[in-house]
Amino acid sequence: MSEKSDKLRAMLEKEKExxxxxxxxxxxxxxxxxLCRTGSPAASGVPTGRT
Known part of the structure; x- marks a missing residue:
């Protein structure tokens, strides 16, 4: 493959990610x-361990 097509493939992969x-x-x-709409306790600021 040419250098240009390799570069384009790399750009495409980055955009997909x-x-x-x-x-x-x-x-x-x-x-x-x-969760905020349903009034869940998780929406009140209680840590859930997820970021």
């Missing part, structure tokens, strides 16, 4: 919002 991290962060925030 970035997207996965963003999607995970979105899911976490959506769960927190849902």
């Amino acid at each position: 970035r997207r996965i991290k963003l999607n995970n962060r979105i899911e976490i925030l959506e769960r927190r919002m849902l």
